[in-house]
Amino acid sequence: xxxxxxxxxxxISKEEKALLVKGYTAMVLARTLDKKLVSAQRQGRxxxxxxxxxxxxxxxxxxxxxxxxxxxxxxYRDIGLxxxxxxxxxxxxxxxxGNSADSAxxxxxxxxxxxxxxxxxxxxxxxxxxxTLAVGxxxxxxxxxxxxxxxxxxxxxxxxxxxxxxxxxxxxxYDVPVLFFCxxxxxxxxxxxxxxxxxxxxxxxxxxxxxxxxxxxxxxxDVYRTTRQAVESIRxxxxxxxxNAVSYRMGPHSTSDDPSKYRKDEISEGSDRDPLVVTEKLxxxxxxxxxxxxxxxxxxxxxxxxxxxxESEKIPPASPEETFTDVYAExxxxxxxxxxxxx
Amino acid sequence: MTMxxxxxxxxxxxxxxxxxxxxxxxxxxxNGGVFRATDGLxxxxxADRVIDTPLAEIGIVGMAIGMSVAGxxxxxxIQFQDFIYTAMDLIINQMAKIRFRSASQFxxxxxxxxxxxxxxxGGLYHSQSGESYFAHTAGLTVVTPSSPSDAxxxxxxxxxxxxxxxxxxxxxxxxxxxxxxxDGVYEIPLRKAALKHQGDDITIVTYxxxxxxxxxxxxRNNVNADVIxxxxxxxxxxxxxxxxxxxxxxxxxxxxAPRTLGMGAEISAMxxxxxxxxxxxxxxxxxxxDAPFPYRNEEFYLPNEKRIMRAVKRAMEGV
Numbered sequence: 112x113x114x115x116x117x118x119x120x121x122x123i124s125k126e127e128k129a130l131l132v133k134g135y136t137a138m139v140l141a142r143t144l145d146k147k148l149v150s151a152q153r154q155g156r157x158x159x160x161x162x163x164x165x166x167x168x169x170x171x172x173x174x175x176x177x178x179x180x181x182x183x184x185x186x187y188r189d190i191g192l193x194x195x196x197x198x199x200x201x202x203x204x205x206x207x208x209g210n211s212a213d214s215a216x217x218x219x220x221x222x223x224x225x226x227x228x229x230x231x232x233x234x235x236x237x238x239x240x241x242x243t244l245a246v247g248x249x250x251x252x253x254x255x256x257x258x259x260x261x262x263x264x265x266x267x268x269x270x271x272x273x274x275x276x277x278x279x280x281x282x283x284x285y286d287v288p289v290l291f292f293c294x295x296x297x298x299x300x301x302x303x304x305x306x307x308x309x310x311x312x313x314x315x316x317x318x319x320x321x322x323x324x325x326x327x328x329x330x331x332x333d334v335y336r337t338t339r340q341a342v343e344s345i346r347x348x349x350x351x352x353x354x355n356a357v358s359y360r361m362g363p364h365s366t367s368d369d370p371s372k373y374r375k376d377e378i379s380e381g382s383d384r385d386p387l388v389v390t391e392k393l394x395x396x397x398x399x400x401x402x403x404x405x406x407x408x409x410x411x412x413x414x415x416x417x418x419x420x421x422e423s424e425k426i427p428p429a430s431p432e433e434t435f436t437d438v439y440a441e442x443x444x445x446x447x448x449x450x451x452x453x454x
Numbered sequence: 455m456t457m458x459x460x461x462x463x464x465x466x467x468x469x470x471x472x473x474x475x476x477x478x479x480x481x482x483x484x485n486g487g488v489f490r491a492t493d494g495l496x497x498x499x500x501a502d503r504v505i506d507t508p509l510a511e512i513g514i515v516g517m518a519i520g521m522s523v524a525g526x527x528x529x530x531x532i533q534f535q536d537f538i539y540t541a542m543d544l545i546i547n548q549m550a551k552i553r554f555r556s557a558s559q560f561x562x563x564x565x566x567x568x569x570x571x572x573x574x575x576g577g578l579y580h581s582q583s584g585e586s587y588f589a590h591t592a593g594l595t596v597v598t599p600s601s602p603s604d605a606x607x608x609x610x611x612x613x614x615x616x617x618x619x620x621x622x623x624x625x626x627x628x629x630x631x632x633x634x635x636x637d638g639v640y641e642i643p644l645r646k647a648a649l650k651h652q653g654d655d656i657t658i659v660t661y662x663x664x665x666x667x668x669x670x671x672x673x674r675n676n677v678n679a680d681v682i683x684x685x686x687x688x689x690x691x692x693x694x695x696x697x698x699x700x701x702x703x704x705x706x707x708x709x710x711a712p713r714t715l716g717m718g719a720e721i722s723a724m725x726x727x728x729x730x731x732x733x734x735x736x737x738x739x740x741x742x743x744d745a746p747f748p749y750r751n752e753e754f755y756l757p758n759e760k761r762i763m764r765a766v767k768r769a770m771e772g773v
Contacts, residue, residue: 182524216557225556232523233556237547243516244548250517251524254476254502273540277513284508437558438592440616443645443689446592 128399134175134195134331135394136408138167141191142387143412144200145362147420148207148221152366156424157207161222162362163188165329165378168386169294169356171195172326172334173262176342180259182230182248184241187222188294189234189264198226200415204423216437217429222365230259238299239265239272242291246278249287249351260288260345268299270312279319282351290345291353292338295328296360301373313355321351328358329386332393358386455635458628460602461491461567464609465529467639469499472527475613478505479514479531488533489569489628515541515566519549522562527613535570535622536582549618550593565612565619570598571663571710572742572756573626577749583662583711583742588620589688589720596687597644598622600665603635607642608685615644622687624663631666647691649698653678656704656769659695659721661687664708664757671759677766687717695721696729703734704769708757713741735772738765 141163148160163170170191177183177196185192190203202214206224209217215225215233225233235241245263252259269275270293282289293312297304308315316323322344326337334356341352359378363370370376378384394400435442435450442450455463469475477492477499483506486493496504507514511532518530532538538545545566553561572581588596597612597619599605605623612619651669655678660668665683672679680698684690699705705725707718718739725737740757748755 214557214559215555218557219555223555225559227556227559233552233560235547235551235555237543240516240543240548243513243544244520244523246513247517247520247522247528248524249520251521251526254526255524273510273512274516277508277510277516280508280510281513281517285505433557437554437556439595439689440553440558440561443592444692445689 123397123399130175131332131394131399132404134171134335135390135400137171137174137191137195138331138387138390139405139408140200140412140415141167141170141194143409143416144190144203147416149362149366151420157221159221159366160207161187161365163190164380165359165361165386166294166296167191168331168390169328169334169358172331173264173292173338173356175335176338177262178259179230182232182252182259182261184232184245184248184261184263185224185234186241186264186266186294187224187234187236189224192264193224193226193229193231196229196231198229198231200419201423202226204419205426208423208426209429210423210426211429212423212426213429216433218433239269239274241265242269242274242278243281245289246282246285246287249282249289250285253287260290260342262290262292264292264294266299267293267295267297267304267307267312268302270315271307279315279321279353283319283321286350288345288348289351290342291351293353293355295355295357297357298360298364298374300364300368303374311355313353316353321353323353323355325355325357328356329384329389330393331386331390359384361385455602456629456632457599457602457605457623458489458491460606460635461609461623462493463635464606465492465495466498468529468610468613469495469503471639472613474525474527475529476503476505476521476526477529477531478507478518480507480509480533482506482531487531489625491531491567511537511541512544515544515549518564518566519544519552519562522564523552523560528564529613530564530566532566532568534580535568535584536579538568538584542587545588545594546591550591553617554593561616562618563616565609565621567621567623569625569628570622571624571626572747572752573663575749575752578746581747581752583709585622585687585711586716589717593617594688595619595644596622597685598624598662598687599685600624600627600662600683601631602633604642604685606635607640608644610639611641611644614641622662626663627666642685645686645689645691647685647694648683649680649694650683651679651681653680655679655702656706656766657682657695657698657702658706658708659684660708661685661717662710664710667757667759668708668762671762674759675763675766690721692724695725699725699729700732703732705733705737706740706762706765706769707737708740708762710742710756712744713739714744716741735769738769740765
């Protein structure tokens, strides 16, 4: 694992300091929102949620390394990635509620994110199903000489899917500008990564003739710096890269899951391996922020999340009319008839 | 001109008119495709736009979806429809649902071409008619031509559709029939059936490779039949069917795919719901068997003149 902690205090620029504080703020916002959504589900205020606690540094570090023109095929835990990228909390909450302000019109379960305004593609439930799409989009970017690269995120479980294999192979064969970013939280529901794969995930890249890197996914600076270098290399046309960002899923797979059935939690909130604690200590030691700043950022985040949640909750649910539109650009007669029967 | 030539000509016209059009699939480039549908296009349009792919249907379909999301107009080929199933997740869960789940902020117009059906001694895995799998999925448009000129016009229309089209090519007809095909670009509308033979006694609804079989049968036996070629299987054209059924009062549906839950089941149910009072006899289906497609006995499996005429007689007798 690459460790950057020792040699980075000296060389840090003003711009990078500001960037890291922005990154830390996004991590706190993501954590706050994550906890809010878990408790809202427990209170029956939302139907379902897939927590991301533990993956804040991985997601935000990746997001910091990307540019607005890049295109992201994310997965269902990526609220940290999306928040740093500029996706609005309102849009995210409206999606969660399935209310009438949701830009996807209440059609998808909570956690199935989308924000076209920041080039973030609509997320499916199928693990790994975004990967071959990312390769196709990257092919188009290369062919059209468009600015930007494509980034795809996925969990460690996705590395066992045929989609993973096909996408690594096709990306390599066509040498397209794509970053495969594995948010390795070490658990695919109840199945641990050491059973999922007998090799380190980054090593799989070698078999496809692409580069593989491993980073400490709990360390924002490590994720950001390594990923930025990778992204710059991809941008320069040097081919696809696979990154294995190792973190830990601190919560359940989803609000319907009970991890006590299959594991003892190894990292709990506030412990010294919690990515928020790791990053906080690191940034203070690097003099990127003083020790009072975290508390200020946290209280601010709570205020934002609480008020936006309440606002979003007041918006009425998506109308049943939304069930009949956007199936085709032009409705089929079947749908016209079914709409006539039911509405 | 044969159907394989008319498809080749359509692809050539599409590629030359639209710089965003892109073809990808196994052996479709240098080799021109195992049936030669893409013959000559690699040389004309280059390796960037006529892309030979590694052997993975999910790679072909997934790449095509991702290209379409980015604004290209891909025309992927799956070598045989029988090989498509590993990519069904991408077709059913991604391709068909991107417009719906993004409220039309994203869409993926593309035309997935694939040869289907029996009659070329292909056995279990080069003969299947899987149209029901696709037609059962809202968001997909399913099209199948039955003649060289239809193939060209329907393929051109499909590439202009704002939504993904599964374009099923009856490979048995690739070289078995020839007809004059108009030059240049022309469209045949999707979602519209064609009346391929006119008569007052009976309505025969069919599509794809069964259209010429049905037309031959009614002509040789002087059956006074409306023969309806569906052309688009989803969303299919109910109005043309109902108009004919209200006139004739008798219906036979002919397809190669297995009978149970095939297109015939849907069309029969649709007619029963809307026009049962016009019927003189039960709706009958002449179809492939509810068994895998056999190698040696493929002619036995496929609907033929004898089986169609047996159904015609039964329908005319009203029992």
